[in-house]
Amino acid sequence: MAHQHKYDANGKQLCCTLEEKIHHKTDKQTGCCTTHNDHDHSDDDGHDHSGTDQTTLQMFTPAIISFTLLLIAIGFDNFFPQTWFTGWVRIAWYIIAYTPVGFPVLKEAFESIGKGEIFSEFLLMCIATIGAFAIGEYPEGVAVMLFYAIGEIFQTLAVQRAKSNIKLLLDQRPDEATVLINGNATIKKASEITIGEIIQLKSGEKLALDGKLLTDNATFNTSALTGESKPDTKLKGEAVLAGMINLNTIAQVEVTTAYTDSKLSKILEMVQEATAKKAPTELFIRKFAKIYTPIVVFLAIAICVLPILFVDNYVFRDWLYRALVFLVISCPCALVISIPLGYFGGIGAASKNGILFKGSSFLDIMASIQVVVMDKTGTLTKGVFKVQKVVAVDISEADLVKFTSALETKSTHPVGTAIIEYAKGTEKNATVTDVEEIAGHGLKGKVDGNEILAGNVKLMKKFNISYDVEIDNTPFTIIVIAINQKYAGYFLIADEIKDDAKQAIESLHRVSIKTVMLSGDKQAVVDAVAKELNIDLAHGDLLPEHKVEKVQELKQQNLKIAFVGDGVNDAPVVALADAGIAMGGLGSDATIETADIVIQNDQPYKIFTAINIGKKTKQIVWQNIGLAFTVKAIVLVLGAGGLATMWEAVFADVGVALLAILNAVRIQRMKF
Numbered sequence: 141m142a143h144q145h146k147y148d149a150n151g152k153q154l155c156c157t158l159e160e161k162i163h164h165k166t167d168k169q170t171g172c173c174t175t176h177n178d179h180d181h182s183d184d185d186g187h188d189h190s191g192t193d194q195t196t197l198q199m200f201t202p203a204i205i206s207f208t209l210l211l212i213a214i215g216f217d218n219f220f221p222q223t224w225f226t227g228w229v230r231i232a233w234y235i236i237a238y239t240p241v242g243f244p245v246l247k248e249a250f251e252s253i254g255k256g257e258i259f260s261e262f263l264l265m266c267i268a269t270i271g272a273f274a275i276g277e278y279p280e281g282v283a284v285m286l287f288y289a290i291g292e293i294f295q296t297l298a299v300q301r302a303k304s305n306i307k308l309l310l311d312q313r314p315d316e317a318t319v320l321i322n323g324n325a326t327i328k329k330a331s332e333i334t335i336g337e338i339i340q341l342k343s344g345e346k347l348a349l350d351g352k353l354l355t356d357n358a359t360f361n362t363s364a365l366t367g368e369s370k371p372d373t374k375l376k377g378e379a380v381l382a383g384m385i386n387l388n389t390i391a392q393v394e395v396t397t398a399y400t401d402s403k404l405s406k407i408l409e410m411v412q413e414a415t416a417k418k419a420p421t422e423l424f425i426r427k428f429a430k431i432y433t434p435i436v437v438f439l440a441i442a443i444c445v446l447p448i449l450f451v452d453n454y455v456f457r458d459w460l461y462r463a464l465v466f467l468v469i470s471c472p473c474a475l476v477i478s479i480p481l482g483y484f485g486g487i488g489a490a491s492k493n494g495i496l497f498k499g500s501s502f503l504d505i506m507a508s509i510q511v512v513v514m515d516k517t518g519t520l521t522k523g524v525f526k527v528q529k530v531v532a533v534d535i536s537e538a539d540l541v542k543f544t545s546a547l548e549t550k551s552t553h554p555v556g557t558a559i560i561e562y563a564k565g566t567e568k569n570a571t572v573t574d575v576e577e578i579a580g581h582g583l584k585g586k587v588d589g590n591e592i593l594a595g596n597v598k599l600m601k602k603f604n605i606s607y608d609v610e611i612d613n614t615p616f617t618i619i620v621i622a623i624n625q626k627y628a629g630y631f632l633i634a635d636e637i638k639d640d641a642k643q644a645i646e647s648l649h650r651v652s653i654k655t656v657m658l659s660g661d662k663q664a665v666v667d668a669v670a671k672e673l674n675i676d677l678a679h680g681d682l683l684p685e686h687k688v689e690k691v692q693e694l695k696q697q698n699l700k701i702a703f704v705g706d707g708v709n710d711a712p713v714v715a716l717a718d719a720g721i722a723m724g725g726l727g728s729d730a731t732i733e734t735a736d737i738v739i740q741n742d743q744p745y746k747i748f749t750a751i752n753i754g755k756k757t758k759q760i761v762w763q764n765i766g767l768a769f770t771v772k773a774i775v776l777v778l779g780a781g782g783l784a785t786m787w788e789a790v791f792a793d794v795g796v797a798l799l800a801i802l803n804a805v806r807i808q809r810m811k812f
Contacts, residue, residue, distance in 0.1 A: 199293050202240035206286045209237035214279055234278035241289035242269060242282075264433065264467050267440075271464040272786060275457050280786035284468055287794040294801055317341075317348040320392070331399045339393045341386045350381050350397035358391040360384040362741075436470040458782070465779040468789035469772055478764045478800030485807040486757030493812055494740040495750050502736045505719045506754030510699045512648055512747060513691060513713075516659035516669060518706035519723055520744055521635040525554050525617070527562040529632035533608075538566070540629050544594050544621055546570035546587045551577065555617060558633050578602070582619070593622040600627070615664030637669065644744035645673045651751070656694070658687045658713075687713045704739075704747055721747060749812045760807055764800040771796050 213233050216225040225233070249262035265288050272281030319328045320338045330348035333339070338354065341347055347360075359373045362384050371387055374380055380393055444463035448454045483500035490497050497503055517523050532540040545563030548556035550572060575585035581602060582595015593599055600607045600620050607627045611618050616634040620627070645655055657678040659666045666680030679690055691713050694701050703717035714720030714734045722735035723742045739746040775792035778784035784792075 196297070199296065202244075203286060203289050203293065206237050206239075206241045206282065206289070209233065210279065210282050210286060213237060213282075217279070231278065234273070234282055238269070238273075238282045238285060242266075242285045245285065245288070258434075260433070264436070264470070267437075268464045268467040268789075271460060271467075275460055275464075277461065277786065284786060284790055284793075287790050291794040291797045291801075294798055314346045314348040318345075333395055333399065335395050335398060337395050339395060341391045341393060343386055343388055343390065345386055347380060347382050347384045347386070347393060349395045349399055350379070350401075351393040351395045353378050353380050354392040354394055355389070358389065359387045361387055432470075436467065440464070440467045440470075461786075462779060462782050465784055465786055465789045466776060468786065469775045469779050469784070469792040478768075478797065478804045479761055481801060482757060482761040482764060482804040482807065485760075485804050486753055489757075489807050489810065489812070490750065490753050492808075493746065493749055493753070494743075495746055495753070496738040496740065497750075498736050498738075502719055503754045503757045505700065506702065506737070506751050507758040508700050509653060509702045509719060509751055509754075511654045511656060511694055511701045513656045513658060513694065513701060513703045513717065514675075514744070514747075515687075515705040516657055516661055516666060517635055518742075519704050520641045520657065520669065520673065521637050523635060523706070525558040525633050526636050527558055527631050528616070528634045528636075530562075530629070531632075532629040533627060535623065535628050537629075540621060542566045542570060543587045543590060543592050543623065544619070544631065546572050547575065547583050547585050547592050547594050550575040550585065551583055555619060555633055556583075559619065559631055562631075591624050594619055596620065615662065615668045634665075637672065638742075638744055640743050640745040642673050644746075644748055645675060647745065647748040648751075649674070651748075653751070656690075658682055658690055660684075684712060688716060691716050702747070702751075704744075706742070721750070752812050753807075756807055756810060756812075760803055764803055767800060767803075768796050 216222050245262050249266045252260040269281040269285045318325050318340045353374050356376050359371045362372045440463040444459050486503045487497050541563050545560050548559045570587050573586045581599040605622045619631040655675045657675045659680050663680035666678045670678035701717045702719040703713050704721040706723035720735040721737045775784050
């Protein structure tokens with residue numbers, strides 16, 4: 141248990157990197173790293189961490205020794221009396237039983253006093269147990285320290301479990317990669333690979349840096365980044381990210397981002413920062429413990445000394461025992477251990493579900509969200525134009541698709557790309573000539589000798605071509621086609637709604653959360669999407685500054701607001717909201733940097749999951765606070781009145797702490 145803190149040149153305590161936090165024990169009061177000595181119970185023992193069972197056994201060894209010696213002593217005292225087990229022999233036996241679990245705590249207490257932290261939980265335990273020895277209650281003195289040590293071990297194990305999801309993320313970042321230099325494969329450190337170099341990725345290998353795929357196609361396991369186990373197939377030129385695992389053939393990737401700037405590196409930084417940003421409840425409990433502990437010490441002194449003034453048959457030993465019981469009961473272990481662990485568990489559960497909270501404070505905020513405001517494109521829709529419908533008039537649909545897609549090969553507009561993708565290569569055998577782009581209208585050209593017009597209704601009006609007037613009432617993008625000056629049909633193109641968007645909105649409504657959609661798209665398109673998803677309120681034709689105004693209007697109503705977006709223009713609104721949520725898979729770096737919460741797989745349903753995790757975390761934290769205060773209050777009164785012994789005190793302290801830890805760990809087992 142004993143450790144030393146790290147300090148900078150100015151004497152300020154240093155906090156550690158994420159890797160150090162994973163492999164080193166942190167100080168419970170500060171969350172900062174410690175350097176261990178040979179007696180530590182942590183897993184930083186220089187051994188291979190695959191030997192988890194051996195490390196756990198080492199952690200429990202001092203407690204096992206103390207427990208064995210204590211049981212033997214109690215047997216000699218009560219069941220198998222020995223003539224030699226008296227006097228100094230008996231005292232020495234109990235001191236030896238006390239030492240394995242007591243010495244590290246005594247050392248912690250002295251170190252804390254040396255740093256000016258006089259009233260720590262370590263001091264309380266030392267006073268109580270040494271006092272028990274002073275009045276001859278040796279078994280109880282050993283038992284109190286033994287159970288306290290066991291509680292500390294369970295706390296360490298619980299923290300290790302909470303960190304396991306983060307450690308898995310660390311394992312996704314390879315230290316080395318195979319780079320092709322002049323056609324030769326060379327292994328280089330990932331941190332030394334520069335932008336533009338080509339990584340060769342074998343089947344089963346993890347990608348070390350972000351890049352774009354040079355191979356025609358490759359399938360990747362993206363679970364480290366998204367929390368989704370479903371394989372994702374990428375095509376040539378598409379972005380691939382560090383941490384993805386190549387599942388099939390050898391793939392080549394051109395590096396586009398430096399090692400330290402990769403999305404996985406940023407994710408790790410976010411998680412590291414999250415452990416340092418405390419929730420208001422957590423900060424309150426820490427401040428409370430600093431005030432509460434000295435008050436308890438002075439109350440214990442008062443319980444011991446003041447009765448001499450008004451109790452006729454005052455016996456110092458009896459009142460000292462009551463004061464020691466009071467001290468053990470009042471130790472704030474259950475609060476200072478279980479509450480941070482509850483928040484850490486919430487962050488771990490979220491990361492397991494592909495959601496990154498940048499601080500435990502945002503778990504509290506998400507638990508109280510009343511309105512979720514969402515961008516449309518890239519948040520509720522896929523952000524990719526696709527042909528939804530083709531209507532052919534006096535021509536076969538196949539010919540309409542062929543002629544139109546052939547003409548659109550001469551355009552770079554996203555709408556043209558959607559038609560080309562829909563055509564699936566049927567335009568390759570067509571001859572395209574005399575192509576003219578008419579700004580704001582569309583394209584004109586010849587395909588296999590036929591004059592083709594492809595564009596909006598303004599293009600048809602420009603050439604006096606009659607078309608179906610119903611097209612004017614359609615909110616979505618329509619590409620109208622004319623062949624040889626005659627209307628031939630149209631393509632309806634729209635941004636596709638994400639598969640789980642409707643489920644996300646329904647889930648939010650189920651917990652009485654209002655939904656609002658803000659978009660720069662046409663109001664008619666926004667209304668159509670809002671109607672399909674049953675969104676409460678929708679505003680279209682908005683510029684970035686208009687989105688900010690709409691969110692400010694909601695904030696003036698004293699509502700807790702979460703905003704979800706993915707584009708660069710969403711960054712100001714993300715920063716303004718109580719909880720800014722970024723879609724991290726397709727989202728811009730600016731929005732991800734500004735956001736408080738990042739959804740790694742771009743699924744809208746994860747918004748509800750994030751709120752649910754926040755609610756469950758807050759619920760567990762307050763359960764622990766209620767349990768600790770209720771039990772302690774009852775046993776404190778009994779202890780001061782002489783009705784509770786040291787054994788009840790042990791339950792009120794260590795027993796409640798263990799129950800609170802087990803309750804806090806529960807969130808990591810929940811399915812969201």
